[in-house]
Amino acid sequence: MNKERLVNSFLEMIKIYSPSKKEGEYAKYLVEELKKIGMEIYLDKGYEVYGGDAPTIIGKLKGNIEGEGVTLAAHMDVVEPCNNINYIVENGIIKTDGTTTLGGDDKGGIASIIESLKVIKENNISHEDIFVVFTPCEEAGMLGAKNVNWNLVPGNMKPAKDMIVVDNAGRAGIIAHTAPAKYGFTIKIKGKKAHAGIEPEKGINAILLAGKVISKLKVGRIDELTTSNLCKIESNFPSNVVSDSCIFEGEVRSHSEEKILSILNEYKESCEEVIKECGGEYSIDFECSYPTLKPIDDLKFAKKFAEIYEEMGIKSELKVIGGGSDSNIFAKEGYNSIIIGVGMYNVHTVDERLEIEDLYKTTEAIIKYISK
Known part of the structure; x- marks a missing residue:
């Protein structure tokens, strides 16, 4: 992975104002990034139902290996106040000057996904189909995920059922699989x-x-x-x-x-x-x-990803959590989600920070999982 590019990508993303229902500019940025990687794109217009301005982005990178594939998911919106972010990078931490949130939740997750895709593409790593799902309005009641019209999504663009949601607070190695x-x-x-x-x-x-x-x-x-x-x-x-x-x-x-x-x-x-x-x-x-989020495969998917962390020397931990996310909504459509973190702490506050080393570790874990 290109660590400098990963951090710079995240810093570029947090400069784009994207609170709930106003993620339009950020969505355009991400579509262009995915197109540069060579992904096929489908845009769901569920935002028209709730008055937003950004589609749910579904991307597909065609694989050269047979298999069910994997989906990487995250959300585009950031909790206010999130305009004119003045970031500080010091001692392996990215934070703000204390007047705004940082946006690590969930731009840290999206930066990790984008870098993983770039590394796989640039190094011609063999892989099954890789899908991405970037949703708007997760922080305002998962409105983006709730309003995806799955009947209109073309068959070849239906994401893989195993879904890695990069949206968990805390260190790399924590894998949430069950939520209320x-x-x-x-x-x-x-x-x-x-x-x-x-x-x-x-x-x-x-x-x-x-x-x-x-x-x-x-x-x-x-x-x-x-x-x-x-x-x-x-x-x-x-x-x-x-x-x-x-x-x-x-x-x-x-x-x-x-x-x-x-x-x-x-x-x-x-x-x-x-x-x-x-x-x-x-x-x-x-x-x-x-609704509830529960594994549908007796934790097989979660344990498989945990093995990646362990092989990297990172202590893995399977967790039951108390919060909800897009994963709960996708569960209704049969998606089998795990939720992993990239080192975001104190989310939804002006004391939010992102641990850079955790960002690296999770990105590496995603790349290793896909390349297997």
């Missing part, structure tokens, strides 16, 4: 208005009802594989009015969707108990944000 489903929920409490100073007895305070409900809910770490969180509560009335409406929102994650539905049912029962005791009304709505 997530459901978002909204609970609306309706009370009864009254004048708070003259006749509060005639009112039913919805904020008070919501507080009683919340006090009954299991929140935080529920068990080893299940969490819940409250993120928003809203009720806006003058102080002289007994509020008759309060809405709160949150999420439940678990590696068992049955467990999630059980927790949400308990939330419903808590609402019913409070309303029965105090009066008022309630409604609860929930929706699956993304």
Whole structure:
């Protein structure tokens, strides 16, 4: 690999402003890079559904070896603030001046993929078909991945089912293979208005009802594989009015969707108990944000990639994680994903950094895996 080119490629990428729904310029840059490598390109227009400006990019480098091939995936969008990035390179670390995010999540992953493809092409390394999938809007609810119209993707451009997603935080060697489903929920409490100073007895305070409900809910770490969180509560009335409406929102994650539905049912029962005791009304709505990610091959793919790290002298670690990614969405289409990192730390913050040595190691591991 050309280490200097890899780092410079990453630094060039982070200069391109590409927050969620505004990845258009970066997408054009990547399409040109893939064309230089000699890849066939297909652009999915799912962004038209959610108001973005960048397609999901699917690329294919035709192989000269028979086999199922492999897919390399990453996302193009970066968490704000990500404009006018002033980067600092020192002591083997790339970071910012503290006013913006860095964009290692996930431009570090994309830089690693691009360099891997260049090395394979330049050195005439024999390989099976190699596909890339670069998605927009991953950070805003995986909108790019969710809106790919697979029915329109030409048969010869359908990516290989084994997918290496280069989007994990932490060191090279960590291989995530399992991730939870997530459901978002909204609970609306309706009370009864009254004048708070003259006749509060005639009112039913919805904020008070919501507080009683919340006090009954299991929140935080529920068990080893299940969490819940409250993120928003809203009720806006003058102080002289007994509020008759309060809405709160949150999420439940678990590696068992049955467990999630059980927790949400308990939330419903808590609402019913409070309303029965105090009066008022309630409604609860929930929706699956993304399904579980689970290996479909008894970890064969993950263990095979772990062997590459071990051969390089890098300690591998197979992990179950608590976050979601495009991998969860692709799982619905039958893709078998592992999620690997390139040394990104403190992601989604202005303290984000990228460890250059980890970037090198993961890029080398990808090249070695493909060349095998």
